[in-house]
Amino acid sequence: MTKADFLKMVQEKIVLLDGATGSNMQKNGMPTGVCPEKWILDNPQVLIDLQKGYVEAGTDILYAPTFTSSRIKLEEYGLAEDIEDMNRGLVKLSKKAVAEADIPAERKVYIAADLTMTGRQLYPIGDLKFEELVDVYKEQIAYILMEGVDLFVIETMMSLQECRAAVLAVKETCDLPVMVTLTFNDNNRTLYGTDPVTAVTVLQNMGVDAVGVNCSTGPEKMCEVVAAMKAYATVPIIAKPNAGLPVLKDNETVFSMGPEEFAKKAAKLVEAGASIVGGCCGTTIKHIKLLEKAVATYKPHVLSSRKKRILTTERRSLKLDIDGRFMILGERINPTGKKALQEELKADCLNMVVDMAKEQEENGADILDVNMGMNGIDEKEMMVKVVNELTAVTELPLSIDSSHISVIEAALRIYPGRALINSISLEKGKMEKLLPVAKKYGAMFILLPLSEKGLPKDLNEKKEIINTIVKAATDIGLSKEDIVVDGLVNTVGANKAAALETMETIRYCKEELELATVVGLSNISFGLPERQYINSTFLAFAIQAGLTMAIANPSQDLLMNTAFASDLLKGKEDADLRYINRVTSRPTVTVGKAVPTAKGTLSxxxxxxxxxxxxxxxxxxxxxxxxxxxxxxxxxxxxxxxxxxxxxxxxxxxxxxxxxxxxxxxxxxxxxxxxxxxxxxxxxxxxxxxxxxxxGDKEKKLATVVIATVSGDVHDIGKNLVVLMLKNYGFHVIDLGKDVPSEKIIETAMSENADIIALSALMTTTMLEMKQVIALKKESGLKAKIIIGGAVITQSYADEIGADGFAADAGETVTLVKRLLNL
Structure with missing residues (x-):
């Protein structure tokens, strides 16, 4: 299947995916605690019958059950050495199901290989390096391709950075279409804090063919995520909801939404913006059959061809509107002329870098420019370290600034959002090599109107360079919305028309080419006294001409206040409040000073x-x-x-x-x-x-908590976070790990005289184990309170099985434990 084939399909009809695999396997005898893929291979007819049913119900894209068949996941079951045979065997089963399905010969059903999270946390939060994860996905993909599939789906993702790793692995291995779906919590953010707009922005700019949401909730709540994505999407939106929420019925975990209700409510997802729909946990062949009928009369959505100008971190989007508020690109993280910073970098110390980032953020910067160009260090290695550090300490998007293409690419590869490249010019070899890099990683870029000859000789040549680079960018699939043109400011001391020429460049780019613009302010006043007055006045003129952003030091109050005042006078939305908040919150000084951090002057x-x-x-x-x-x-x-x-x-x-x-x-x-x-x-x-x-202080430990992920469940991201938080609040925590037998949990609680037993489960197939632990606790006579949590767990489920409490996250767990123990 080519990307063109995929696009044609979604333009012709609402595309139907399949339904659940895991919950249906469990209904057909799959026990908890086993490797699902191994059980499927040992019981192939169960899967074949299920997938035949999905195809006959109308499924257009069938998911091969390779979901957790990466080396990392298979190692948890001692099956890593079987990775090739298992992935190839699972694809073969789906092909057999399609071949045996009773459908017209001319009807085409596509098979998507299924990838998901590994359960390991990426650096800098965890110890798994980004490139290692890419290689893990590439290994699985290579074995899948030996059998041949039509496309890839990356699903049930909680981390945007893991999505990026999987996407790069697919795109660097083959040319097949790729779909990505994430799972969102009740607050419409992933576990790692990514919102729908950020997710769709990053992934579609990386060349993903469809983006969306799966699992998470039932169809009603999912409409919010779909609508948010659709407003910013240039690719089709996917929705694959659960059949409502899981509940306990006759000692069995079931989902609350029957096929008729599911089909009716899932059709609303198409109205909200989805062009590709299916079912996740709890859905059956009948759910999909009725869904096919419910969406049959809907026409596919027309895809937007106009992208939005957006930069992102992993958790936040920044919209760049050429008619919107003015923005500052903070210039401080650059060792040029900063001896103290140079010495720190040589000593492999990033304290000043972090302080500069936080200071600029507090002072009003919108984006941080990062440049590590200096002698005495490995620039690429240092850039990667700095990007990793900054993504953990700031919510501002980054601009990657280097003279070396390899440094820029290394930074973009590990940046967990959508960054800005500073910059691409017509200097020898730059444009030809950097434009494909921008496209691959979905970055925006600053267009610098220089050529091999150096500075343009006049305004006409500057415009020619701009148009040449714009055409080259659009020819490879980038758009005008990906470009920010540098006005290329010269010093007014040497060229009296320098400011006027910059104003004309800004006007030309905005009004005739519809391009965003940026300038570096300091050049305009070079060689002149009291430069801050020239810079701030020039900035006001440039904003009036339509300037989008400036590269500047945000600690310079005169400059920043001028920018805020200019927005106010231009009538920009909320400019009055932003101006008042700015000038009343800090005294005006003409020379920027570092904000002290040891006398109560923090934000x-x-x-x-x-x-x-x-x-x-x-x-x-x-x-x-x-x-x-x-x-x-x-x-x-x-x-x-x-x-x-x-x-x-x-x-x-x-x-x-x-x-x-x-x-x-x-x-x-x-x-x-x-x-x-x-x-x-x-x-x-x-x-x-x-x-x-x-x-006496040591004996002030609050209480003893025994914690575990229940038997059959190998997920522990959330559980590990709870352990960390409880320990830091002074609790004595005994972490039994994951996939822990119920008997061991109770035995440990008895031997340790536990006050609290905390249980975690991420899968609907394992949540019943919590009830078993509660039953064993009652038999043993333990007085310990039992609390539960996990992605599939709700307060109603806790009430139903007799748990003493439910917590949705680590912070809530601490509060719950304190309340139960009257602390």
């Missing part, structure tokens, strides 16, 4: 002002809140040297810090990566303090 995000901290106390507290793993140990030691007792640091700085993190998480200001970073920072501090605590 209100940390909450430091609420508890009136300063000096080293503030630094310790703020290190927890902001996940400063690099410096927290230094600050804790400094606090001890200043006379603070270990118990004071724990009770008055660390615990309040992690409490603040929990509040930010609850408010959806923080997401999983920030939560983990803060918890790990606190862990470093506690490990140093624990030997120093007095006996």
């Amino acid at each position: 209100d995000l940390s909450g430091a002002r609420e508890i009136n901290l300063e000096g080293t106390d503030l630094l310790v507290f703020d290190s927890v809140v902001k996940g400063n793993k690099r410096n927290i140990l230094q600050y804790v030691k400094q606090s001890l040297e200043e006379g603070r007792e270990p118990s004071f640091i724990l009770d008055n700085l660390l615990i309040p810090g992690i409490n603040k993190v929990g509040q930010l998480f609850d408010k959806q200001i923080y997401f999983l990566p920030q939560l983990i970073s803060s918890a790990e920072a606190m862990k470093i501090a506690i490990e140093h303090l624990e030997p120093l605590l007095k006996k």
Whole structure:
């Protein structure tokens, strides 16, 4: 199947996917705790009959059951060496099902190889490096291709970065179409905090052929995600919901939505914007058959050909509107002329880089430019380290700035969002090599109107260069919305018309070419005194001419206030409030100064002002809140040297810090990566303090918690986060791991005199084990409270099986445990 074939199919009809595999295998005898793919291969007729039924019900794209057949997942069952035979065998079964289905000979049914998450966390949160993950997917893909499939689907994804790794693996291995679906929580974000707009923006710009959502919820709630994606999509949207929520009935996990109700409500997903629909957990052949009838009269959606100008992190999108508010591209993270930064980078230290990022974010930057060009370091290696570090500490998108193509590509490859390339010109070899890189990784780029001859001799030549690069970009499939033109500012001291020529460039790009624009401000005033006045006045003129953004230092108040005032005078939306907030929140100075971080002058995000901290106390507290793993140990030691007792640091700085993190998480200001970073920072501090605590302080451990992922379930991302949080709150946590027999959980709880038993399950096929643990606890006479959680678990399920509590996330778990124990 070619990409053109795929596009033709979705333009002709609403495309129907299949339904659930796992829940139907379980109904047909698959026990918990086994490798599903191995069980399918041992019981092939069960799958063949199910998939024949889906095809006969109207399925156009059938998922081969290669879902968790990567080396990492198979290792959990001791089956890694069987990876080739298993993937090839599973594809063969789906082909056999299609061949045996009773359908007209002319009807074409396509087979999609199925990839999903590995369960391992990527660096810098975990220890799995990005390139290792790409190779894991490539290995599985290579074996699948030996049997031949029509396309790939990457599904049930929680991490956008893992989506990117799988997409690159497919695209670097074959030319087949690829679809990607993520799973979203009730807050319409993935476990890692990615929202629907960010997901569709990143993936469609990487060349994915369809994007959407699967599993997650029933069809009604999923409509919100589909509609959000459709508003920004240039590719078809996929919706594959569950048959409602799982409930317990006669000691069996069942889904609440029957085929008729499912079909009726799933059709609403097409109205919301989906062109490709199917069913996930709990759906059966009848669900799909009725869904086919329900969507038969709908016409496919016309795809938008106009992309949006958007940069993203992994969790946030930034829309660049040529008629919208003015934006600042922070220029500080560049070692040129900064001796202190150069020395730190040579020492492999990133403290100043992180401080510069946070300072610029606090001062109003919208994007951070990152340049590591200097002697004495490996620029590519350092750029990769810096990108990894910054994606963990800032929510601002990055602009990758380097003279070397290899450095730019290395950074784009591991950046978990949509970045900006600074820059692409007509200098020898740059455009031809960098435009394909921009397309491959879905990046936007700054168009720098230089050629091999250097600066353009006049305005006409500048326009010619701009048009040449724009045409080359659109010829390879990029669009005008991917381009930001640099106005190429010259110094007015040498060329009196420099500012006027820049204004004309901005006007030409915006009004005639509909392109976004950017300028570097400092060149205009080079060689002149009191440069800040020239720069700020020039900026006001440029904004009036239609400038989209400027490369500048956001700590320069005169410059920033001029920008905010210019938006106000141009009548930009919300410009009045932004101007008032800006000028009333900080005193105006003409020369930028670093914002001190040790005297209570941090942003209100940390909450430091609420508890009136300063000096080293503030630094310790703020290190927890902001996940400063690099410096927290230094600050804790400094606090001890200043006379603070270990118990004071724990009770008055660390615990309040992690409490603040929990509040930010609850408010959806923080997401999983920030939560983990803060918890790990606190862990470093506690490990140093624990030997120093007095006996009485050590005995202040709150309670003992035994925690486990239940038998048959090998997922532990959420469970591990709960362990980390509980330990950092002072609880004595015994982590039994994943796939733990119910008897072992109870035995451990008895021997350790546990106060709480915490159970996790991610799969509907294993959630019944929780009821078994509760039954064994009652038989044993244990007084421990049992709490449960996991992606498929709800409060109603907890009530139904007699659990003492349900928690939706790690922060909520801490609150629940404290409440149950009256702490």
